[in-house]
Amino acid sequence: MRLLTARDFPHPALGLVHLADAIERSRPLAPDEELSVAVHAEAAEPHPRGTAFAVVAEVRDADGAAVWRSTSTYLRRGRADAPHAGAEGGERAGSRARRASAEHAGAEGGAAGSGRAGPGGRGGPASSAGEVDGNAPTVTECWSLPADLGRRYARVSGDRNPIHLHPLTARPFGFRRPIAHGMWTTARALAALDEVLPESFAVNVRFRAPAELPSRPTFHAAPTADGGHAFGLTAATGRTLLTGEITPCP
Known part of the structure; x- marks a missing residue:
């Protein structure tokens, strides 16, 4: 948030609007260990509904080893800006944002109020990391998302984006009701699978449509043949809100 609210930040x-998360964990982290965190923004790219850019956070332990890394892709809605050539990451970063822009054109910001489901359709989990193992047990659970969830998470995270707080503050940005934070829904999905998470893994999450508050979406997960899990979150209407996959790292 210090980066995003800095005076010289271009957006x-x-x-x-949060479009996607990609997180890599090289090992479990202890609650009491000392960690250093570095955060930077990468080059922006035009998106069908504005401008997309990535924020990268890297966590290192006391020995200087990288133990956790996240890449979050965000959308600034409106007229697309020219690529910000001075942003850290250069062409590689721009390519990543461009891929996210193409893949998530129907994501939470663009889908708000449109009535269209994003890619991924309706129902249970879909995976690009591996084929779902049809013989393995699956997870299905209903989540209860209260009206004040965005305000409660904002107090913990410091992310007080008005689209998450109240209908009156979300409406000027094109949302009928406040929507759940993307980081919260990612964390909640991982918490649902906590008992089966490998020691080292990568997770990719794509936000297909906004999870409005309050609501009662259904979470689905199934093991994949490569030892990971595919998962999804579906609204009561059947609309896909989120899809993702967890892949074990060597």
């Missing part, structure tokens, strides 16, 4: 923090 306003208010109204940013």
